[in-house]
Amino acid sequence: MTNPTSSIDTNINPDIQSIANRIKNGEATRIVVLTGAGISTGAGIPDFRSPITGLYDRLAPLGLPYPEAIFHINYFSHTPEPFYAIARARHPRNLKPTISHAFLALLAKKGLLHFLFTQNIDGLEQDAGVPSDKVLWAHGNWKSQHCYKCSAHYPDHLMKKAIMSGDVPYCLQSGCDGAVKPDVVFFGQSLPAEFEEKEKEVPDADLMFVLGTSLKVAPCSRLPGLVKGGTPRVLINMEKAGDIGNRGGDVCILGTCDEGVRKLADALGWRDELEGLWADAVAAKGHDEELESGPSLDECIEKLAAQMKDRMKVSDGHKRMLENHLGNKFANILAKGPASK
Structure with a gap:
């Protein structure tokens, strides 16, 4: 295991160390975090927009009118088959939290995480140990499902059967022929009402982390812009995103999210604690052998x-x-x- 002390002395960018010092000195006690698909790529979920490896490029053989159509409510309302065809491969039931998710849980454990906005629907933040009252799943999650037309609840065991087979589940209510949709927010649907309330707290942050997102999807993309001038914003992503890097206090750590949080953990002297927390979270996550043995995406x-x-x-x-x-x-x-x- 990497020695935290030697890493700080020889391998840490001064900007990263300055963020670590801010946290260690008690200057950052209200940390707001925004996460995107890049935080879960280490768990085996492809992001959306990376060339070749991203989901949208891989959907090309389907000849969709545009890649995002598979997650647009208007397209789903008349053609739900593509969504369910890939649902088994995208279902998060058997995915394990990454060390990036564990880093968020460690922030919460230390009382430093004020709030987490996630654009992901996999629920891995909660699996890693982030308290549910500290998370807003801006795009919903897979934990329940309803008819998109009449909003009737659909049984979990039947939903699992549909995901296993790749068939579209339809509403059980008499006279309704609506397709059942997991409680994830599609393009064309409104975000949870809680979003507008929680975004009002972003200006109160004394540090913001933005992990694994291109900042191209509104309204989450506007959150970093709400941070007060002079408050550091730290981007951990494969490439620069939004306007992060334009302010004097911004820090951009380019690379995978897992690499970035390990650098931060080394600078903070948290590496052993982080690795231990991650190991416990992975061990605690159960699995479903039927879904686990399914076809690849x-x-x-x-x-x-x-x-x-x-x-x-x-x-x-x-x-x-x-x-x-x-x-x-x-x-x-x-x-x-x-x-x-």
């Missing part, structure tokens, strides 16, 4: 692409048959003359 996409191609062939076949039928009928009409119409 790419296999799910390939299967759906083949199904869509087959349906298109059937449609083309019907089209040719209809054209031939109409052509023959029109020829017969011409042969018999106008009076036979």
Whole structure:
């Protein structure tokens, strides 16, 4: 294991150390955090926008009208099949928290985490030990599900069956044919009402961490801009995002989230405690062997692409048959003359 002292002396960027000093000196006791998909890539969930490896690029074989359509409520309302085709591979039931999630739990354990806004739906923050009253799942999560039309609750065991099979579950209420949707916020839907209340507290932060997000999706993208001038904002991400880096107190730690939080933990002298907390969280997370043995995301996409191609062939076949039928009928009409119409 890395020796925290030697890391601080030789390998830590002074900007990172200045953030660590601020925390150790008690100058940062109200830390607000915003997280995105990049915090969970270490758990096996691809982010959305990375070229080639990101989810949106990998969805290309489906020929969607645009990549985000799979998570747009208007598209889901009439074509829910793509969402459920990849649901098994995206379901977080068997995913383990990353060391980045453990870092958030450690902040909470030390009484430093004021509040966490997460754009993720995997719930791994809670699995790592972040108290639920310290988290706002801005985009919802997988823990429950309802009919998107009438809002009737749908049983957990039937939802699991649908996820296992990749079939779309439909409402059980008489007279309703709505597709069931997990309680995640799709594009085109409103965020929880709590969001507007909690964002009012962002200006009170004395330090903000932004982890694993491109800051391209509103309204979460506006949160870093609410931090008061002079309050440090720390971005841990593969590339720069938003306007972080434009203020004097900003620090950008470029690379994976897991690499970034380990650097911070070394600077803080928390590395052993962090690793121990992470190990405990991973050990405590249960697993579901049925879901765990399921197909990969790419296999799910390939299967759906083949199904869509087959349906298109059937449609083309019907089209040719209809054209031939109409052509023959029109020829017969011409042969018999106008009076036979």
